[in-house]
Amino acid sequence: MNIAIVTGASSGMGEEFVTQLFMEIDNRIGAPYDEIWMIARSEDKLQNLRDSVANIPFRMPERRFPILRPIPLDLTKEESIRSLAALLEERKPVIRLLINCAGMGRNSAFAEQTVEETRSAITLNCTSLSEVTNICLPYMLPAASSLPKKEAPRIINIASSAGFLPQPGYAVYAATKSYVISFSRALATELQSRNVAVTCICPGPVDTNFIKVSKNDPNATFTGFKSKFVTTTGKLIPASLRASKKRKKMLVYGLGQKALHLMSKVLPTSWILFFERGMS
Template sequence: MKTAIITGASSGIGEAFLRELVGDQRYEQIWIIARRADKLNALSEELGKERVIPVVLDLTDSKGLDILSSKLEQEKPQVELLINCAGMGKRGTVNDISLSDLENTVNLNCNCLTKTTKICLPYMTGHGRSFKDGPRILNIASSAAFLPQPGFSVYAASKAYVTSFSRALQFELKKFNIGVTTVCPGPVKTEFLKKATDNKAGEFTGIRALCAADPVKLARSSLKACRKGRGLYVYKVSQKALHVASKIVPTSWILWIEKVTMKQF
């Protein structure tokens, strides 16, 4: 079966991807991965139980990826699209954030994304097809990847990993007609901030509020960029400007600007 797999599909950007993909008849099945069974089951019920298949697992748990591996082995789907969207971050200094939160951030954002990709790759076949029509991997990084971010340092570093890994993978897989797109959004209006601040902040403020993106629009245009075979997709002009600045302005200057302008969430 031609299948799309989305990690982190129970809310936010992952859910927005799911809602976009439901209208795309190219995918006979859409596997949706996350921990919250109630959310995944409700989405499957709403969007079509035959086609939208909940795969309830914790990616950071050693058994989680085994569940995915076994399901792939049993069903042998033709994976046409893998969206690695599950991710987390905790705001605060390294001194203040708990060791388990630091560990989980690196594990989920880097380790699990890498392993999920490796596990799914044998089921992605670009052989005998053109690159234009080949399978796709879409990895959600962040504009946080562009620069070190004091107060969000582990998250930003983890997203730098996602970007570096995905961009290299793009070159490794192109000869097999498999496309890899790295998406770098700035702030997006989802549950992410609430979780990152342990419910202390629900909405972005200040400069971040001005750039905050709608997850539905982000998902729609990311899928278009992915279909076109784009390697890096930086979403919104504000983040493109930050990307260019990160290449030409000395990092120490940008860190100073961050310190002065971005005290709020």
């Protein structure tokens, strides 16, 4: 059984990944996945997504579509990682695609942040992403050695342009995304010879629930210079899937983010922080 796993599937980018993967077709083998495993805490949202996407086959009865499987888990909990490992052990799938998308960050001065907020951001963005990758690799590597490059397993890790530089107001979040970038680049190099591609996606602001969750305000939107660079999941996710299929190691999405990435490599960090403060 070939599967794709998407964490953070209940909203935003993860939801769009699931929808795009559901529609994906390979000219040679039809639907590349027998099942798409959708992971997030909100079981009702995962079921709603399954039900809304599941309307598509009625319009195309001649095509085979993957089964969408909601797997409600809080990935910050050790027992969730254990139950995902147990499910993999029971079903023994071939994981053709792992998308580590679940993530969050609190927008506040670090002094105002609680220990619980700090712990959950670091655990979800760094520990869980790494542990999910750990437990999935044994279901990717054996198949990878016998598959042609085009069909070999892939991993997509969602980082952020916040990971290029320290970000006052998002101190912990930006640091966790630096971890995701560093981890992904190293893993991509380690796994290259074993035929597993790892692509690290670095978007700027995206129009999802992220900003509402990070400000703890259901009406929050991006403000200041960030509001000029907001993109949509409808643009970002197809570009991310294309980059992964081309087995690119990194996608920095958008001109503004590319410029920031370049500046982070050549300018002193203190200069960029000074400009950022002035613009926000």
